[in-house]
Amino acid sequence: MIDREYVVKSVISHRTYPISSEMIAPCGMDCALCIGHIRKRKPCSGCLGDDKDKPHHCVVCSIRNCEDLKTDENGTFCYSCDSFPCRRLKALDKRYRTKYRMSMVENLMTIKEEGISSFVIKERTRWKCDNCGSILCVHRNECIYCGSIW
Ligand code: SF4
Ligand code: SF4
Numbered sequence: 001m002i003d004r005e006y007v008v009k010s011v012i013s014h015r016t017y018p019i020s021s022e023m024i025a026p027c028g029m030d031c032a033l034c035i036g037h038i039r040k041r042k043p044c045s046g047c048l049g050d051d052k053d054k055p056h057h058c059v060v061c062s063i064r065n066c067e068d069l070k071t072d073e074n075g076t077f078c079y080s081c082d083s084f085p086c087r088r089l090k091a092l093d094k095r096y097r098t099k100y101r102m103s104m105v106e107n108l109m110t111i112k113e114e115g116i117s118s119f120v121i122k123e124r125t126r127w128k129c130d131n132c133g134s135i136l137c138v139h140r141n142e143c144i145y146c147g148s149i150w
């Protein structure tokens, strides 16, 4: 059960915070939609942001720290890797497709084919609450602002 009053107060600044290219992780995760970013206490600034308030599992993430990503001169995103999608990425993708209705691999293919700007514009529409227009959280199945189920 979500404590809506607390959540609304805590994430009010996030409500109109635009999804931007800086929030898209190498694995295709849109960190702007993550509860770790939205939370009030010590919000994570995203995979590409500093590590200060990042959860440990994201600091040590084997995808983010992948050597292939670091050494690939085109390596902003996993899609430019010869092993794409590797076992680690497939496992993450499966978890998110199953639990959160989002696919990292699909995100990356859109970025590869259409560019990051186009992807970001689509994300802003896709993750907008039909009822109140606020940004949805990928880790919650109801809008954290108005409670509308999505
Ligand atoms: S907790 Fe991890 S997935 Fe969430 S915003 Fe931070 S880096 Fe991104
Ligand atoms: S797809 Fe390539 S760059 Fe991305 S985590 Fe897997 S091996 Fe590393």
Ligand SMILES: [Zn+2]
Residues within 6 Å of the ligand: 129, 130, 131, 132, 133, 134, 143, 144, 145, 146, 147, 148
């Ligand atoms: Zn809403």
